Amino acid sequence: MKYGVNDLGYYGDFGGAYIPEMLYPNVEQLRQEYLKIIEDPAFKAEFDELLRDYVGRPSPLYHAKRYSEKYGANIFFKREDLNHTGSHKINNAIGQILLAQRLGKKRIIAETGAGQHGVATATVCALKGIECIVYMGEVDMKRQAPNVARMKMLGAKVIPALSGSKTLKDATNEALRDWIGNPVDTHYIIGSVVGPYPYPDMVAKFQSIISLETKKQLKEHTGNELPQYVMACVGGGSNAMGMFYHFLDDESVKLVAVEAAGKGVDSGESAATTFLGREGVLHGSRTILMQTDDGQVVEPYSISAGLDYPGIGPQHAHLFKIKRAQYVSITDDEALKAGLLCSQLEGIIPAIETSHALAYLEKMHFKKDDNVVICISGRGDKDLDTYIKYFGY
Amino acid sequence: MNRLQTLFNTKKNNLLSIYFTAGYPELDSTLKVAEALEIAGVDFIEIGFPYSDPVADGPTIQHSSERALENGMTLHLLFEQLKNLRKHVSIPILLMGYVNPIVQFGVEKFCKTAAEVGVDGIIVPDLPMYEYEAMYAKYFIDNNLSNIFLVTPQTSEERIRKIDELSNSFIYLLSSSSITGGSLNVSANIEDYYRRIKTMELNNPAIIGFGISNHQTFQKACEYAAGAIVGSAFVKFQATDNYIDNIPDFIYSIKN
CATH class of the missing domain: 3.40.50.1100 (Rossmann fold)
Incomplete structure (x- = not known):
């Protein structure tokens, strides 16, 4: 590879x-x-x-029709939220x-x-x-x-x-x-x-089942195993790496990784590692991490506890540096709104981590025939309190 | 030859080293503590530079690191404090800390600055042997700095031989696989391990660290190795009143 x-x-x-x-x-x-x-x-x-009998794999690849209509492309959800225990x-x-x-x-x-x-x-x-x-x-x-x-x-x-x-x-x-x-x-x-x-x-190898299944399922849906875009949220980056893995060598597939900007990348309360970090060593690997000039690790912030991490996996750092994947970020507010939109357009309440990936759809410019796969990494049951407080239900 | 190598050439037993964290408990006590330790009869000193995520350290050194960072300690400031080190202290000095602050400072610049202020050796617990050899060794060698490797009871003989080859002052023998601040383990297995190291007849002497906290554990360690390092016990002692004045008593209590 x-x-x-x-x-x-x-x-x-x-x-x-x-x-x-x-x-x-x-x-x-x-x-x-x-x-x-x-x-x-x-x-x-x-x-x-x-994976088959206990987790319930393969997880479905769902053609999200109302999302497709809204964003003017064929949007597919890879449903890791339906796994046993609720995430990838x-x-x-x-x-x-x-x-x-x-x-x-x-x-x-x-x-x-x-x-x-x-x-x-x-x-x-x-x-x-x-x-x-x-x-x-x-x-x-x-x-x-x-x-x-x-x-x-x-x-x-x-x-x-x-x-x-x-x-x-x-x-x-x-x-x-x-x-x-x-x-x-x-x-x-x-x-x-x-x-x-x-x-x-x-x-990455254990999570690569996500993209392995996606290729096969996308071929059944569209006749082509390769989409134009693959999108996922990134904290440490395991669902994104699983979602990207079997597409890495297919250079025509654009990979989009969405980090948590927290209250904004310049707010001092953020977890957008590739924007705010520099090369260094964290938890045993050389990677990109948020740190002071003296090399002390900076505490990140995101409303999503799963993206609230000051580094990214080393393979992500590499894909970022050589520009094989695009790394972008989404704020708390944008993510929560996307979570509500997904609930009401598709009847799926996503984890707040996942909502970050969904929120970036707003900023993409698709062509009508583009096929887009987005990893629904987890379900939102654990985040109901946060959603409820934010929207006042 | 650096001061560390000279020391090990002339003194073979009962060497005592003390570790403390720069910037703890006061930001500017680094030189005063080092001076007091030399006067009290310590053979060499390890000065720790603090890191936010010290995975090899127990609660005592985690706490001293946190406090030192709150006090404003950085690598730049430490080198500034050590500018006149050699006007005050003549025994060998090691710097000990994690790899990320060194990477940010710049490895080459770090080695050069350390040598300039009169540091003799470096201990970086999370710098692996391969990375040291491939990317760091040239800067250490150019600046006449000794790199100190750790060995645990689980380290294989083959690896110990390789570590011995790459070392040029001493090998840091861990009393057990543990974080700092535990207690010295002298079970039969551990005695076997110390004996195993002894019979390997390594080129470099061994110094035992982690879990050395009093005269009894110091003496035990000196039966198997050239000496021992006291870290957490000294850092704990630094929390007592007038600790600088009492350093001679603390050192006496370890040695006798």
Whole structure:
């Protein structure tokens, strides 16, 4: 793959494995084993079976007719919101729990921001009867109380991250610290295409089912497997990478990644990483991150907890730098309005993360025959409180 | 030869190093603390520059880093404070911190500035061996700076050999796979690990760190290695009243 990872774990200038020696044996074991394991026919068979019978895949590719009419193109929704647990996060969680089992790990740790990845991880741990510990920023635990309860109901232990700003990046730090202290029996299920190599590649591969199915489904709908545009929201970037993956080498397909501008890119309260960030090292990889001149990580802001992250995955940083994908941003207000529009035009209440991608349709200039696929990464149940407060229902 | 290499050539046992975070508890105490440590009989010093996301550190050093950043510490300011370092302090000095602030400062400029103020070595816990060798080593070597690698009980013999090859002062032996501020683990497995390292007859001496907090743990570490590093215990001690005046007592209590 032209845009894939090289043998050293890099995508152009980005990637690598910037980890303390304490994590080296674990990450090295993963590096040596992950391709062997995930390409093994028995693994593939179990992964495919769980995606079909447990997650409910393939997720539909829905021709959104009222959206198509409004925006003057053929708009298709890739319905990851219909997956078990309500988002694309389950695809990766299933893949990694099967991998952890084959590595002989007895204990799972994960970080979570909005709680979607935490819930997906707690779910697959319940499915396999494996101990599950989820780190979540204390601030996020208050913002996303229902997901904390869901994780506990699924048998996971939720530990508040009390350091730093007490949000997603701090939960990630705490999970890394846990892994340092438990190097032998524990697997860390990272929820996005971030972290030291091989995580960005591994998570992208587990999420690539999204674009693999899309090609086949789009051909059934339109007679052509290639659309003109593929769009998705980006925090760390796992749904976008899954949505882009099998289109990367098809250069005619334009890729649009939508970041969270928060209250505006210049407001000081934003998570638009490619606008505000510079090259550096975050959570084990060389990437683009929001930071001060002194190299301290800046706390981002977005109304969407799932996009509230100061970096992006290294492959995204590469696609941004070489301009293979276009990175744009949408404010809180624009996203919430798009969420309402999608609810009322298509009867689908999207996650606020997803609403960012939908909102960018307003700024696109399509031709009448353009086929456009947009990833509906998650459903809005978890965000009802935010929508209700904003619109005053 | 830098001061660190000279030290290890002349003293082979019971070496004591102290870590503290620049900018904690006061913004401008860096030189005063270093001076007091030398007078108290410490063999070499690690000065930490703070980072917002110190994943290899436990609560004590996380807290000192946070406070130092709140106080306004930056790498630029630290180098400014260290401008007259060698008028006040003669023992070897290491800088310890995470890779991102170094990347932002500029790796080449960082090494050059460190050497100019009289720093002898660098410890960057999240700088991997491959990246060091491929992209960083030339700047370290050009500026006569020693890079210090960490080794844990899980590090393979092959990798330890490679680390030994790339090192030119000492190897930082972790007492266990843990973040800083834990307690020294002397289970049978760990003794095996220390013995294993000893029988490898490495070119570089080993210094044990992480979990060294008092005389008992210091002495234990010195049985297996050339010396030990005290970090979190000293940072905790810095929260007490008049800590600068009491540094000689603290060091005495570790050594005796």
